[in-house]
Amino acid sequence: EPFRALVADKLDESQLSYGFMVQTLIIGIGTWVASQLPRLLNLMGVSNEAADTVIPDNVKLAFFIGGIVFLGSILLTIFTTSEYPPEDIAEFEKEKKETAGFINAVKEIIHNIIAMPVTMKKLGVIQFFSWFAFFTMWSMATPALTEHVFIAPKPNISIIDKTNEVAMAAYTTADANFNNAADLVGSAMGTYGLSSMLFAFMFVLITRKLTINRKLVHMFSLIAGGLGFILMYYADSQNMLHVCFGLIGISWGSILSLPYAMLSSSIDPKKMGIFMGLFNMFIVIPQIVAALGGINFLSSTLFGEATINTMLLAGACLIVAGISNLLITDANAIRYQANKVA
Numbered sequence: 001e002p003f004r005a006l007v008a009d010k011l012d013e014s015q016l017s018y019g020f021m022v023q024t025l026i027i028g029i030g031t032w033v034a035s036q037l038p039r040l041l042n043l044m045g046v047s048n049e050a051a052d053t054v055i056p057d058n059v060k061l062a063f064f065i066g067g068i069v070f071l072g073s074i075l076l077t078i079f080t081t082s083e084y085p086p087e088d089i090a091e092f093e094k095e096k097k098e099t100a101g102f103i104n105a106v107k108e109i110i111h112n113i114i115a116m117p118v119t120m121k122k123l124g125v126i127q128f129f130s131w132f133a134f135f136t137m138w139s140m141a142t143p144a145l146t147e148h149v150f151i152a153p154k155p156n157i158s159i160i161d162k163t164n165e166v167a168m169a170a171y172t173t174a175d176a177n178f179n180n181a182a183d184l185v186g187s188a189m190g191t192y193g194l195s196s197m198l199f200a201f202m203f204v205l206i207t208r209k210l211t212i213n214r215k216l217v218h219m220f221s222l223i224a225g226g227l228g229f230i231l232m233y234y235a236d237s238q239n240m241l242h243v244c245f246g247l248i249g250i251s252w253g254s255i256l257s258l259p260y261a262m263l264s265s266s267i268d269p270k271k272m273g274i275f276m277g278l279f280n281m282f283i284v285i286p287q288i289v290a291a292l293g294g295i296n297f298l299s300s301t302l303f304g305e306a307t308i309n310t311m312l313l314a315g316a317c318l319i320v321a322g323i324s325n326l327l328i329t330d331a332n333a334i335r336y337q338a339n340k341v342a
Contacts, residue, residue: 006081007019007020007023007260010081013264013265013336014211014336016260016261016264016265016336017203017207017211017212017214017257017258017261017336018204018207018208020256020257020258020260020261021200021203021204021207021257022200022204023256023257024196024197024199024200024253024256024257025197025200025201025204027196027200027256028193028194028195028196028197028198028199028200028249028252028253029193029197030069030193031190031192031193031196031197031252032190032191032193032194032197033193034062034066034193035186035187035189035190035193036187036190037058037061037062037065037066038056038058038059038062038183038186039058039183039186039187041058041061041062042058042183046058046061048179048180048183049175049176049179056179108274109274109278112271112274112275112278113278116275116278117266117267117275118330119262119263119266119267119328119330119333120263120266120267120275120278120279122324122327122328123259123262123263123279123282123328123333124279124281124282125321125324125327126218126222126259126321126324126325126327127255127259127279127282127283127286127321128282128285128286128321129286129317129318129320129321129324130222130251130255130286130317130318130321131255131282131283131286131287132286132287132289132290132294132314132317133225133226133229133313133314133315133317133318133321134252134255134314135286135287135290135291135295136290136295136299136310136311136313136314136317137229137248137311137314139290139291139295140295140307140310140311140314141185141189141311142182142185142186143307144232144307144308144310144311145181145185145188145232145235145241145308145311146178146181146182146185147307147308148232148233148235148306148307148308149181149185149232149235149236149237149238149240149241150177150181150184150185152174152177152178152180152181153174153178154175154178155171155174155175155178157171184238185241187238188238188241188242188244188245189245190245191241191242191245191246191249192245192246192248192249192252193249193252194246194249195245195246195247195248195249195250195252195253196249196250196252196253196256197249197253198249199221199249199250199253199254200253200256200257203217203253203257211335211336212335213334213335214258214261214262214333214334214335215262215325215326215328215333215334216325217254217258218254218258218259218262218322218325219322219323219325219326220322221250221251221253221254221255221258221322222251222254222255222318222319222321222322222325223318223319223322223323224247224250224251225247225248225249225250225251225252225315225318226251226314226315226316226317226318226319226321226322227247227315227319228243228244228245228246228247228248228250228251228315229244229248229311229312229314229315229318230311230312230315230316231243231244231247232244232308232311232315233308233311233312251318251322259279260276260279262328262330262333262334263275263276263279263333264276265332265333265336266330266332266333295310295313296310298313299312299313302316
């Protein structure tokens with residue numbers, strides 16, 4: 001997230017949409033490659049089977065590779081990217097001394113939360129529903145889709161009579177079917193990374209020459225993702241899942257770029273870092289709410305107990321997030337203004 005503030009600091013305001021789209025393009029490439037790693041490693045001979053409650057070797061190795069790439073890319077960015085010094089270095093040093101110390105830092109954070117710009121609050125509503133939807137996907141897509149699409153739910157070892165050879169053989173077969181289905185779901189999920197990459201690439205080309213209506217693009221992108229989640233209820237094959245995740249990737253590409261372009265165009269540049277940091281609240285809070293029971297409570301209350309209904313909840317949340325873009329009225333946030341509107 002600090003790199004989003006760095007993008008906003010390094011680029012002219014007319015290039016913000018372009019800059020965040022380039023960043024999203026790179027994220028999309030990484031997402032797609034990472035999603036294919038477990039299946040690719042399995043094809044290379046790394047086992048995707050494991051005892052109950054044990055993580056398969058192909059998943060462990062995929063995370064190990066991901067960790068190395070993650071750390072390496074951060075260090076590369078830190079050591080090869082310079083920051084522009086403040087325009088008024090004397091004023092910057094004075095303010096730095098006045099706000100030094102833990103107590104002053106806490107006071108400044110609280111003050112900025114209270115004085116949060118109106119556009120940032122409205123974007124917060126959009127972000128809440130967007131990230132609630134994606135956390136639901138990350139945590140529930142595998143059990144929901146292996147069960148609903150591939151008819152291969154995760155078998156429960158605790159109800160199996162381990163002394164019964166027939167029962168254990170059936171469990172082993174069911175567990176292998178689940179693991180294979182989970183790999184297929186993971187492979188299909190990679191489509192949303194690929195789709196977000198293509199979405200970003202298209203808008204990289206567009207935003208190099210034209211200014212876009214960020215509000216409308218973001219609204220329709222989120223609604224497309226919402227429809228992708230809802231279509232999962234009717235999916236009956238991996239190919240259909242690729243279509244669903246392709247639509248979801250459009251919203252993902254937009255989520256990773258346009259809210260930040262709108263935010264950075266509507267706040268005081270001197271407070272870019274603090275407000276970009278505070279903006280993370282609208283990413284973290286919905287995920288906490290979802291993890292503390294929000295997913296199960298809302299999906300069962302609104303749609304029923306079936307696991308696939310969590311995907312319907314995710315779709316509903318993205319559509320609400322899309323419609324919430326109508327709350328954005330700041331002309332500077334909606335579209336780049338050569339002469340800023342007061």
